[in-house]
Amino acid sequence: MVAMSQRRWIADARASLLVGEDVRLGDIDPESTPGYDGNKREGRRDLFAGAEQLGDYQERLYAAAEGGGAEDAVLLVLQGMDTSGKGGIVRHVIGAVDPQGVDLAAFKAPTEEELAHDFLWRVERRVPGAGRIGVFDRSHYEDVLIGRVRRLAPEEEIERRYGAIREFEERLAAGGTRIVKVMLHISPEHQRERLQNRLERPDKHWKYHPSDVDERLLWDDYQRAYEVAIARTSTPAAPWFVVPADRRWYARLAVQALLLETLEDIDPQWPAADYDIEAEKARLAAT
Protein backbone atom coordinates (compact mmCIF):
# COMPACT_ATOMS: atom_id res chain seq x y z
CA MET A 1 0.00 0.00 0.00
CA VAL A 2 1.36 3.42 -0.93
CA ALA A 3 1.93 5.73 2.04
CA MET A 4 -1.09 8.00 1.82
CA SER A 5 0.49 11.16 3.14
CA GLN A 6 3.30 11.13 0.57
CA ARG A 7 1.35 12.03 -2.52
CA ARG A 8 3.87 11.54 -5.28
CA TRP A 9 4.56 7.83 -4.88
CA ILE A 10 3.36 5.94 -7.93
CA ALA A 11 4.17 2.53 -6.44
CA ASP A 12 4.58 0.91 -3.05
CA ALA A 13 8.03 1.88 -1.73
CA ARG A 14 8.62 -1.61 -0.41
CA ALA A 15 7.87 -3.23 -3.75
CA SER A 16 10.04 -0.64 -5.52
CA LEU A 17 13.08 -1.14 -3.28
CA LEU A 18 12.96 -4.78 -2.24
CA VAL A 19 15.99 -6.85 -3.19
CA GLY A 20 16.83 -10.48 -2.63
CA GLU A 21 19.21 -13.29 -3.40
CA ASP A 22 20.03 -12.05 -6.87
CA VAL A 23 20.85 -8.46 -5.89
CA ARG A 24 23.44 -6.69 -8.07
CA LEU A 25 24.30 -3.30 -6.65
CA GLY A 26 25.99 -2.31 -9.90
CA ASP A 27 22.61 -2.52 -11.62
CA ILE A 28 20.96 -0.03 -9.26
CA ASP A 29 21.56 3.63 -10.11
CA PRO A 30 22.38 5.54 -6.88
CA GLU A 31 20.82 8.65 -8.43
CA SER A 32 17.51 7.01 -9.26
CA THR A 33 14.27 7.57 -7.36
CA PRO A 34 12.36 4.27 -7.71
CA GLY A 35 8.60 4.52 -7.30
CA TYR A 36 8.58 8.27 -6.78
CA ASP A 37 7.31 10.71 -9.36
CA GLY A 38 8.28 14.01 -7.73
CA ASN A 39 11.24 16.35 -7.63
CA LYS A 40 13.27 17.59 -4.69
CA ARG A 41 10.83 20.33 -3.77
CA GLU A 42 7.85 17.98 -3.88
CA GLY A 43 9.87 15.41 -1.99
CA ARG A 44 10.47 17.82 0.84
CA ARG A 45 6.79 18.65 1.03
CA ASP A 46 5.93 14.95 1.13
CA LEU A 47 8.54 14.34 3.83
CA PHE A 48 6.92 17.02 5.94
CA ALA A 49 3.45 15.54 5.47
CA GLY A 50 4.76 12.05 6.11
CA ALA A 51 6.41 13.14 9.36
CA GLU A 52 3.05 14.04 10.83
CA GLN A 53 1.57 10.70 9.83
CA LEU A 54 4.60 8.84 11.19
CA GLY A 55 4.26 10.67 14.50
CA ASP A 56 0.60 9.69 14.68
CA TYR A 57 1.36 6.03 13.98
CA GLN A 58 4.16 6.03 16.53
CA GLU A 59 1.85 7.30 19.23
CA ARG A 60 -0.75 4.65 18.43
CA LEU A 61 1.89 1.94 18.35
CA TYR A 62 3.08 3.02 21.79
CA ALA A 63 -0.44 3.34 23.19
CA ALA A 64 -1.49 -0.06 21.86
CA ALA A 65 1.40 -1.69 23.73
CA GLU A 66 1.18 0.44 26.86
CA GLY A 67 -2.55 0.33 27.30
CA GLY A 68 -3.60 -2.69 25.29
CA GLY A 69 -0.82 -5.24 25.64
CA ALA A 70 -0.06 -5.31 21.89
CA GLU A 71 3.37 -6.73 21.09
CA ASP A 72 4.07 -4.95 17.83
CA ALA A 73 7.35 -3.09 17.44
CA VAL A 74 9.38 -1.82 14.50
CA LEU A 75 13.11 -2.19 13.98
CA LEU A 76 14.82 -0.12 11.31
CA VAL A 77 18.33 -1.35 10.47
CA LEU A 78 20.42 1.27 8.68
CA GLN A 79 23.53 0.23 6.79
CA GLY A 80 25.64 1.97 4.19
CA MET A 81 29.12 3.16 3.38
CA ASP A 82 30.57 6.19 5.18
CA THR A 83 28.75 9.41 4.13
CA SER A 84 25.77 7.44 2.78
CA GLY A 85 23.50 9.54 4.97
CA LYS A 86 22.61 7.30 7.92
CA GLY A 87 22.93 10.21 10.31
CA GLY A 88 20.68 12.37 8.15
CA ILE A 89 18.00 9.69 8.16
CA VAL A 90 18.14 9.50 11.94
CA ARG A 91 17.98 13.26 12.25
CA HIS A 92 15.36 14.08 9.65
CA VAL A 93 13.14 10.98 9.51
CA ILE A 94 13.42 9.55 13.02
CA GLY A 95 14.00 12.97 14.58
CA ALA A 96 10.50 14.02 13.58
CA VAL A 97 9.00 11.38 15.88
CA ASP A 98 8.44 11.80 19.64
CA PRO A 99 11.76 10.69 21.20
CA GLN A 100 9.84 8.93 23.97
CA GLY A 101 8.79 6.25 21.49
CA VAL A 102 12.17 5.68 19.85
CA ASP A 103 15.11 3.50 20.87
CA LEU A 104 18.19 4.54 18.95
CA ALA A 105 21.35 2.43 19.03
CA ALA A 106 24.52 3.44 17.20
CA PHE A 107 26.94 0.54 16.92
CA LYS A 108 30.59 1.53 16.71
CA ALA A 109 33.72 -0.63 16.84
CA PRO A 110 32.99 -3.20 19.56
CA THR A 111 34.46 -2.76 23.04
CA GLU A 112 36.58 -5.38 24.74
CA GLU A 113 33.59 -6.56 26.73
CA GLU A 114 31.50 -6.84 23.58
CA LEU A 115 34.25 -8.75 21.78
CA ALA A 116 34.32 -11.24 24.64
CA HIS A 117 30.75 -12.24 23.73
CA ASP A 118 29.08 -13.60 20.62
CA PHE A 119 28.60 -10.86 18.00
CA LEU A 120 24.84 -10.77 18.58
CA TRP A 121 25.16 -10.12 22.33
CA ARG A 122 25.40 -6.35 22.16
CA VAL A 123 22.67 -6.21 19.53
CA GLU A 124 20.22 -8.34 21.48
CA ARG A 125 20.43 -5.89 24.36
CA ARG A 126 19.24 -3.03 22.17
CA VAL A 127 16.25 -4.53 20.36
CA PRO A 128 13.12 -2.40 20.79
CA GLY A 129 10.46 -3.38 23.30
CA ALA A 130 6.77 -3.67 22.42
CA GLY A 131 5.27 -0.44 21.12
CA ARG A 132 8.60 1.11 20.24
CA ILE A 133 10.45 2.05 17.07
CA GLY A 134 14.02 0.84 17.29
CA VAL A 135 16.71 2.19 15.02
CA PHE A 136 20.10 0.57 14.51
CA ASP A 137 22.66 2.98 13.04
CA ARG A 138 24.96 0.24 11.80
CA SER A 139 24.24 -3.15 13.30
CA HIS A 140 25.13 -6.82 13.51
CA TYR A 141 25.71 -6.59 9.76
CA GLU A 142 29.04 -4.91 10.39
CA ASP A 143 30.21 -8.33 11.59
CA VAL A 144 29.72 -9.76 8.11
CA LEU A 145 30.75 -6.57 6.24
CA ILE A 146 33.91 -5.13 7.75
CA GLY A 147 34.26 -8.56 9.34
CA ARG A 148 34.50 -10.14 5.89
CA VAL A 149 36.42 -7.39 4.09
CA ARG A 150 39.01 -6.95 6.85
CA ARG A 151 39.08 -10.65 7.73
CA LEU A 152 38.37 -9.91 11.39
CA ALA A 153 37.13 -13.46 11.87
CA PRO A 154 37.88 -16.81 10.19
CA GLU A 155 35.91 -17.61 7.07
CA GLU A 156 33.86 -20.37 8.75
CA GLU A 157 32.85 -17.94 11.48
CA ILE A 158 31.65 -15.39 8.91
CA GLU A 159 29.70 -18.19 7.22
CA ARG A 160 28.12 -19.19 10.53
CA ARG A 161 27.00 -15.64 11.16
CA TYR A 162 24.65 -15.41 8.18
CA GLY A 163 22.64 -18.29 9.60
CA ALA A 164 22.79 -16.90 13.12
CA ILE A 165 21.48 -13.55 11.85
CA ARG A 166 18.60 -15.21 10.00
CA GLU A 167 17.57 -17.10 13.12
CA PHE A 168 17.94 -14.04 15.35
CA GLU A 169 15.79 -11.92 13.05
CA GLU A 170 13.18 -14.64 12.60
CA ARG A 171 12.88 -14.91 16.36
CA LEU A 172 12.40 -11.13 16.70
CA ALA A 173 9.79 -11.17 13.95
CA ALA A 174 7.92 -14.05 15.60
CA GLY A 175 7.79 -11.91 18.75
CA GLY A 176 6.00 -9.10 16.93
CA THR A 177 8.86 -6.94 15.64
CA ARG A 178 8.66 -5.80 12.03
CA ILE A 179 12.19 -5.59 10.72
CA VAL A 180 13.03 -3.13 7.93
CA LYS A 181 16.61 -3.45 6.69
CA VAL A 182 17.92 -0.62 4.57
CA MET A 183 21.15 -0.33 2.64
CA LEU A 184 21.78 3.28 1.62
CA HIS A 185 23.34 2.95 -1.80
CA ILE A 186 25.69 5.72 -2.91
CA SER A 187 28.22 6.06 -5.73
CA PRO A 188 31.95 6.38 -5.01
CA GLU A 189 31.84 9.81 -6.69
CA HIS A 190 29.19 10.93 -4.24
CA GLN A 191 31.33 9.74 -1.34
CA ARG A 192 34.36 11.64 -2.63
CA GLU A 193 32.34 14.85 -2.73
CA ARG A 194 31.03 14.36 0.80
CA LEU A 195 34.49 13.59 2.18
CA GLN A 196 35.93 16.61 0.36
CA ASN A 197 33.21 18.70 1.94
CA ARG A 198 34.25 17.48 5.39
CA LEU A 199 37.85 18.41 4.68
CA GLU A 200 36.90 21.86 3.45
CA ARG A 201 34.60 22.99 6.26
CA PRO A 202 36.11 23.61 9.72
CA ASP A 203 32.76 22.72 11.33
CA LYS A 204 32.95 19.32 9.62
CA HIS A 205 36.60 18.45 10.27
CA TRP A 206 35.69 16.38 13.33
CA LYS A 207 33.56 14.11 11.14
CA TYR A 208 36.52 13.12 8.99
CA HIS A 209 38.97 10.37 9.89
CA PRO A 210 41.98 9.37 7.81
CA SER A 211 40.70 5.78 8.04
CA ASP A 212 37.75 6.87 5.86
CA VAL A 213 40.07 6.86 2.86
CA ASP A 214 41.53 3.49 3.84
CA GLU A 215 38.02 2.02 3.81
CA ARG A 216 37.21 3.80 0.57
CA LEU A 217 40.07 2.01 -1.16
CA LEU A 218 38.22 -1.23 -0.46
CA TRP A 219 34.99 0.01 -2.10
CA ASP A 220 34.50 -2.96 -4.41
CA ASP A 221 35.15 -5.45 -1.63
CA TYR A 222 32.49 -3.77 0.50
CA GLN A 223 29.98 -3.75 -2.34
CA ARG A 224 30.56 -7.46 -2.78
CA ALA A 225 30.25 -8.07 0.97
CA TYR A 226 26.91 -6.23 0.92
CA GLU A 227 25.67 -8.37 -1.96
CA VAL A 228 26.58 -11.56 -0.14
CA ALA A 229 25.07 -10.37 3.15
CA ILE A 230 21.85 -9.32 1.43
CA ALA A 231 21.62 -12.56 -0.52
CA ARG A 232 22.20 -14.68 2.56
CA THR A 233 19.90 -12.81 4.97
CA SER A 234 16.92 -11.69 2.87
CA THR A 235 13.91 -13.41 4.37
CA PRO A 236 10.18 -12.64 4.27
CA ALA A 237 10.40 -11.85 7.99
CA ALA A 238 13.33 -9.49 7.57
CA PRO A 239 13.58 -8.18 4.01
CA TRP A 240 16.35 -5.97 2.63
CA PHE A 241 15.69 -2.73 0.78
CA VAL A 242 18.36 -0.99 -1.28
CA VAL A 243 17.64 2.74 -1.22
CA PRO A 244 19.46 4.86 -3.83
CA ALA A 245 21.01 7.61 -1.73
CA ASP A 246 22.97 9.99 -3.94
CA ARG A 247 19.89 12.21 -3.72
CA ARG A 248 19.54 12.65 0.01
CA TRP A 249 16.00 13.98 -0.20
CA TYR A 250 14.91 10.80 -1.93
CA ALA A 251 16.64 8.50 0.55
CA ARG A 252 14.95 10.22 3.48
CA LEU A 253 11.57 10.12 1.79
CA ALA A 254 12.00 6.46 0.85
CA VAL A 255 12.97 5.34 4.37
CA GLN A 256 10.03 7.28 5.76
CA ALA A 257 7.75 5.58 3.23
CA LEU A 258 9.09 2.14 4.20
CA LEU A 259 8.27 2.90 7.83
CA LEU A 260 4.84 4.29 6.97
CA GLU A 261 3.92 1.25 4.92
CA THR A 262 5.09 -1.04 7.72
CA LEU A 263 3.02 0.85 10.28
CA GLU A 264 0.01 0.82 7.95
CA ASP A 265 0.30 -2.95 7.99
CA ILE A 266 0.38 -3.05 11.77
CA ASP A 267 -2.48 -0.53 11.91
CA PRO A 268 -2.16 0.03 15.68
CA GLN A 269 -5.37 1.01 17.48
CA TRP A 270 -6.04 3.18 20.52
CA PRO A 271 -6.64 0.75 23.35
CA ALA A 272 -9.95 0.69 25.21
CA ALA A 273 -10.01 1.93 28.81
CA ASP A 274 -9.54 -0.86 31.35
CA TYR A 275 -11.41 1.13 33.99
CA ASP A 276 -14.95 2.49 34.37
CA ILE A 277 -14.86 5.87 32.61
CA GLU A 278 -18.02 7.30 34.18
CA ALA A 279 -16.99 6.19 37.68
CA GLU A 280 -13.61 7.87 37.23
CA LYS A 281 -15.22 11.07 35.99
CA ALA A 282 -17.27 11.15 39.17
CA ARG A 283 -14.23 10.43 41.39
CA LEU A 284 -12.27 13.17 39.69
CA ALA A 285 -15.10 15.70 39.93
CA ALA A 286 -15.26 15.06 43.68
CA THR A 287 -11.63 16.15 44.20
Added chain:
Amino acid sequence: MVAMSQRRWIADARASLLVGEDVRLGDIDPESTPGYDGNKREGRRDLFAGAEQLGDYQERLYAAAEGGGAEDAVLLVLQGMDTSGKGGIVRHVIGAVDPQGVDLAAFKAPTEEELAHDFLWRVERRVPGAGRIGVFDRSHYEDVLIGRVRRLAPEEEIERRYGAIREFEERLAAGGTRIVKVMLHISPEHQRERLQNRLERPDKHWKYHPSDVDERLLWDDYQRAYEVAIARTSTPAAPWFVVPADRRWYARLAVQALLLETLEDIDPQWPAADYDIEAEKARLAAT
Protein backbone atom coordinates in the same frame (compact mmCIF):
# COMPACT_ATOMS: atom_id res chain seq x y z
CA MET B 1 22.79 35.92 29.77
CA VAL B 2 19.44 35.99 27.97
CA ALA B 3 19.06 33.35 25.27
CA MET B 4 19.66 35.42 22.14
CA SER B 5 17.32 33.56 19.81
CA GLN B 6 14.31 33.99 22.08
CA ARG B 7 13.70 37.69 21.64
CA ARG B 8 11.02 38.40 24.20
CA TRP B 9 12.91 37.52 27.36
CA ILE B 10 13.45 40.62 29.50
CA ALA B 11 15.57 38.79 32.06
CA ASP B 12 17.78 35.73 32.29
CA ALA B 13 15.49 32.68 32.57
CA ARG B 14 17.76 31.12 35.18
CA ALA B 15 17.67 34.18 37.39
CA SER B 16 13.91 34.45 36.94
CA LEU B 17 13.18 30.84 37.88
CA LEU B 18 15.87 29.91 40.39
CA VAL B 19 14.64 28.81 43.80
CA GLY B 20 16.46 27.70 46.93
CA GLU B 21 16.15 26.82 50.56
CA ASP B 22 13.30 29.20 51.21
CA VAL B 23 11.09 28.07 48.33
CA ARG B 24 7.32 28.39 48.90
CA LEU B 25 5.41 26.89 46.00
CA GLY B 26 2.21 28.59 47.17
CA ASP B 27 3.83 31.95 46.44
CA ILE B 28 4.54 31.11 42.81
CA ASP B 29 1.62 31.60 40.43
CA PRO B 30 1.39 28.58 38.06
CA GLU B 31 -0.09 30.88 35.41
CA SER B 32 2.72 33.42 35.55
CA THR B 33 5.43 33.82 32.90
CA PRO B 34 8.49 35.07 34.83
CA GLY B 35 11.05 36.95 32.78
CA TYR B 36 9.11 36.71 29.54
CA ASP B 37 7.33 39.64 27.96
CA GLY B 38 5.49 37.91 25.12
CA ASN B 39 2.16 36.19 24.54
CA LYS B 40 1.43 32.66 23.36
CA ARG B 41 1.88 33.48 19.68
CA GLU B 42 5.20 35.20 20.27
CA GLY B 43 6.22 32.38 22.57
CA ARG B 44 5.69 29.84 19.82
CA ARG B 45 7.76 31.89 17.43
CA ASP B 46 10.54 32.14 19.99
CA LEU B 47 10.38 28.41 20.65
CA PHE B 48 10.85 27.78 16.95
CA ALA B 49 13.84 30.13 16.76
CA GLY B 50 15.29 28.68 19.95
CA ALA B 51 15.02 25.14 18.59
CA GLU B 52 17.41 25.96 15.79
CA GLN B 53 19.91 27.47 18.20
CA LEU B 54 19.59 24.53 20.57
CA GLY B 55 20.25 22.14 17.70
CA ASP B 56 23.35 24.09 16.76
CA TYR B 57 24.66 24.04 20.33
CA GLN B 58 23.96 20.34 20.65
CA GLU B 59 25.98 19.58 17.56
CA ARG B 60 28.91 21.63 18.82
CA LEU B 61 28.71 20.02 22.26
CA TYR B 62 28.82 16.60 20.64
CA ALA B 63 31.64 17.53 18.26
CA ALA B 64 33.74 19.07 21.03
CA ALA B 65 33.59 15.80 22.96
CA GLU B 66 33.90 13.49 19.96
CA GLY B 67 36.69 15.31 18.19
CA GLY B 68 38.26 17.40 20.91
CA GLY B 69 38.03 15.38 24.10
CA ALA B 70 35.87 17.97 25.90
CA GLU B 71 34.04 16.56 28.92
CA ASP B 72 31.04 18.86 29.01
CA ALA B 73 27.60 17.34 29.14
CA VAL B 74 24.14 18.59 30.12
CA LEU B 75 21.62 16.81 32.31
CA LEU B 76 18.04 18.06 32.41
CA VAL B 77 16.05 16.64 35.32
CA LEU B 78 12.28 16.97 34.81
CA GLN B 79 9.95 16.63 37.77
CA GLY B 80 6.33 17.57 38.29
CA MET B 81 2.94 16.23 39.22
CA ASP B 82 1.00 14.08 36.75
CA THR B 83 -0.14 16.12 33.72
CA SER B 84 2.39 18.86 34.45
CA GLY B 85 3.69 18.52 30.90
CA LYS B 86 6.93 16.56 31.21
CA GLY B 87 6.09 14.55 28.11
CA GLY B 88 5.36 17.71 26.15
CA ILE B 89 8.74 19.16 27.10
CA VAL B 90 10.47 16.02 25.90
CA ARG B 91 8.52 16.01 22.67
CA HIS B 92 8.61 19.71 21.80
CA VAL B 93 11.86 20.97 23.33
CA ILE B 94 14.10 17.90 23.31
CA GLY B 95 12.41 16.44 20.22
CA ALA B 96 13.70 19.36 18.16
CA VAL B 97 17.30 18.26 18.76
CA ASP B 98 19.13 15.58 16.77
CA PRO B 99 18.26 12.33 18.59
CA GLN B 100 21.83 11.13 18.11
CA GLY B 101 22.99 13.62 20.73
CA VAL B 102 20.31 12.96 23.33
CA ASP B 103 20.08 10.31 26.06
CA LEU B 104 16.53 10.12 27.32
CA ALA B 105 15.69 8.11 30.43
CA ALA B 106 12.13 7.77 31.74
CA PHE B 107 12.08 6.44 35.28
CA LYS B 108 8.96 4.54 36.23
CA ALA B 109 8.18 2.50 39.35
CA PRO B 110 11.41 0.62 40.09
CA THR B 111 11.73 -3.03 39.08
CA GLU B 112 12.60 -5.77 41.54
CA GLU B 113 16.22 -5.68 40.38
CA GLU B 114 16.35 -1.92 40.86
CA LEU B 115 14.80 -2.16 44.32
CA ALA B 116 17.52 -4.62 45.29
CA HIS B 117 20.09 -1.84 44.80
CA ASP B 118 20.61 1.60 46.32
CA PHE B 119 18.14 4.11 44.86
CA LEU B 120 20.87 5.84 42.86
CA TRP B 121 21.98 2.66 41.11
CA ARG B 122 19.53 2.82 38.21
CA VAL B 123 20.08 6.54 37.83
CA GLU B 124 23.87 6.32 37.72
CA ARG B 125 23.60 3.97 34.75
CA ARG B 126 21.71 6.56 32.72
CA VAL B 127 23.79 9.70 33.24
CA PRO B 128 24.83 11.29 29.94
CA GLY B 129 28.33 10.78 28.60
CA ALA B 130 30.57 13.65 27.49
CA GLY B 131 29.08 15.69 24.67
CA ARG B 132 25.54 14.53 25.26
CA ILE B 133 22.33 16.05 26.51
CA GLY B 134 20.74 13.73 29.04
CA VAL B 135 17.11 14.05 30.02
CA PHE B 136 15.56 12.41 33.06
CA ASP B 137 11.76 12.20 32.82
CA ARG B 138 11.25 11.74 36.56
CA SER B 139 14.40 10.80 38.38
CA HIS B 140 16.07 9.94 41.69
CA TYR B 141 13.84 12.65 43.18
CA GLU B 142 10.90 10.26 43.10
CA ASP B 143 12.66 8.46 45.94
CA VAL B 144 12.25 11.51 48.18
CA LEU B 145 8.85 12.55 46.77
CA ILE B 146 6.56 9.55 46.47
CA GLY B 147 9.06 7.90 48.81
CA ARG B 148 8.25 10.48 51.47
CA VAL B 149 4.54 10.94 50.80
CA ARG B 150 3.80 7.21 50.60
CA ARG B 151 6.34 6.30 53.31
CA LEU B 152 8.03 3.79 51.01
CA ALA B 153 11.16 3.96 53.15
CA PRO B 154 11.87 4.75 56.82
CA GLU B 155 12.24 8.40 57.74
CA GLU B 156 16.00 8.11 58.40
CA GLU B 157 16.49 6.59 54.97
CA ILE B 158 14.62 9.47 53.31
CA GLU B 159 16.81 11.87 55.33
CA ARG B 160 19.95 10.07 54.18
CA ARG B 161 18.91 10.37 50.56
CA TYR B 162 18.99 14.16 50.43
CA GLY B 163 22.67 14.07 51.30
CA ALA B 164 23.36 11.19 48.93
CA ILE B 165 21.69 13.13 46.11
CA ARG B 166 23.77 16.23 46.83
CA GLU B 167 26.99 14.22 46.72
CA PHE B 168 25.96 12.35 43.60
CA GLU B 169 25.11 15.55 41.76
CA GLU B 170 28.24 17.32 42.92
CA ARG B 171 30.32 14.45 41.59
CA LEU B 172 28.57 14.62 38.22
CA ALA B 173 29.09 18.37 38.07
CA ALA B 174 32.78 18.01 38.94
CA GLY B 175 33.07 15.63 35.98
CA GLY B 176 31.78 18.28 33.57
CA THR B 177 28.02 17.74 33.61
CA ARG B 178 25.83 20.84 33.95
CA ILE B 179 22.75 19.84 35.86
CA VAL B 180 19.48 21.70 35.29
CA LYS B 181 16.72 20.60 37.65
CA VAL B 182 13.20 21.67 36.74
CA MET B 183 10.00 21.36 38.69
CA LEU B 184 7.00 21.96 36.45
CA HIS B 185 4.59 23.80 38.70
CA ILE B 186 0.87 23.46 37.96
CA SER B 187 -2.29 24.27 39.87
CA PRO B 188 -4.67 21.52 41.05
CA GLU B 189 -7.36 23.09 38.84
CA HIS B 190 -5.14 22.71 35.81
CA GLN B 191 -4.56 19.06 36.66
CA ARG B 192 -8.28 18.42 36.98
CA GLU B 193 -8.85 19.81 33.51
CA ARG B 194 -6.09 17.69 31.99
CA LEU B 195 -7.34 14.52 33.67
CA GLN B 196 -10.90 15.29 32.56
CA ASN B 197 -9.59 15.69 29.05
CA ARG B 198 -8.00 12.24 29.23
CA LEU B 199 -11.28 10.75 30.37
CA GLU B 200 -13.22 12.45 27.61
CA ARG B 201 -11.08 11.56 24.61
CA PRO B 202 -10.89 7.91 23.50
CA ASP B 203 -7.40 8.52 22.10
CA LYS B 204 -6.29 9.65 25.58
CA HIS B 205 -7.94 6.93 27.69
CA TRP B 206 -4.72 4.91 27.79
CA LYS B 207 -2.96 7.83 29.48
CA TYR B 208 -5.34 7.81 32.44
CA HIS B 209 -4.95 5.52 35.45
CA PRO B 210 -7.33 5.40 38.41
CA SER B 211 -4.27 5.81 40.64
CA ASP B 212 -3.91 9.34 39.21
CA VAL B 213 -6.83 10.42 41.40
CA ASP B 214 -5.38 8.63 44.44
CA GLU B 215 -2.18 10.64 44.04
CA ARG B 216 -4.15 13.81 43.43
CA LEU B 217 -5.80 13.45 46.82
CA LEU B 218 -2.32 13.85 48.33
CA TRP B 219 -1.65 17.10 46.48
CA ASP B 220 -0.62 19.14 49.53
CA ASP B 221 1.68 16.39 50.79
CA TYR B 222 3.42 16.31 47.44
CA GLN B 223 3.81 20.09 47.34
CA ARG B 224 5.41 19.93 50.77
CA ALA B 225 7.66 17.04 49.72
CA TYR B 226 8.80 19.12 46.73
CA GLU B 227 9.58 22.08 48.96
CA VAL B 228 11.67 19.93 51.29
CA ALA B 229 13.48 18.21 48.42
CA ILE B 230 14.24 21.54 46.74
CA ALA B 231 15.41 23.10 49.99
CA ARG B 232 17.67 20.17 50.81
CA THR B 233 19.21 19.65 47.35
CA SER B 234 19.60 23.14 45.89
CA THR B 235 23.31 23.64 45.34
CA PRO B 236 25.30 25.92 43.06
CA ALA B 237 26.39 22.82 41.14
CA ALA B 238 22.84 21.55 40.71
CA PRO B 239 20.29 24.34 41.09
CA TRP B 240 16.53 23.93 41.07
CA PHE B 241 14.23 25.96 38.86
CA VAL B 242 10.48 26.13 39.42
CA VAL B 243 8.78 26.67 36.06
CA PRO B 244 5.13 27.80 36.14
CA ALA B 245 3.44 25.32 33.83
CA ASP B 246 -0.27 26.05 33.64
CA ARG B 247 0.60 27.78 30.38
CA ARG B 248 2.26 24.99 28.43
CA TRP B 249 3.74 27.30 25.83
CA TYR B 250 5.58 29.20 28.57
CA ALA B 251 6.88 26.06 30.28
CA ARG B 252 8.33 24.77 27.03
CA LEU B 253 9.89 28.09 26.21
CA ALA B 254 11.34 28.45 29.71
CA VAL B 255 12.93 25.00 29.75
CA GLN B 256 14.40 25.67 26.32
CA ALA B 257 15.77 28.99 27.62
CA LEU B 258 17.33 27.26 30.64
CA LEU B 259 19.08 24.84 28.29
CA LEU B 260 20.18 27.61 25.93
CA GLU B 261 21.65 29.68 28.74
CA THR B 262 23.48 26.62 30.07
CA LEU B 263 24.92 25.85 26.65
CA GLU B 264 25.89 29.48 26.17
CA ASP B 265 27.92 29.12 29.36
CA ILE B 266 29.66 26.03 28.05
CA ASP B 267 30.15 27.69 24.67
CA PRO B 268 31.32 24.49 22.95
CA GLN B 269 33.70 24.94 20.04
CA TRP B 270 34.26 22.97 16.84
CA PRO B 271 37.39 20.93 17.49
CA ALA B 272 40.48 21.36 15.34
CA ALA B 273 41.44 18.55 12.98
CA ASP B 274 43.90 16.08 14.50
CA TYR B 275 45.21 15.13 11.04
CA ASP B 276 46.95 16.96 8.22
CA ILE B 277 44.12 18.47 6.18
CA GLU B 278 46.12 19.11 3.00
CA ALA B 279 47.67 15.64 3.05
CA GLU B 280 44.20 14.11 3.41
CA LYS B 281 42.85 16.18 0.54
CA ALA B 282 45.64 14.80 -1.64
CA ARG B 283 45.03 11.21 -0.52
CA LEU B 284 41.32 11.56 -1.20
CA ALA B 285 41.85 13.11 -4.62
CA ALA B 286 44.04 10.15 -5.57
CA THR B 287 41.20 7.66 -4.99
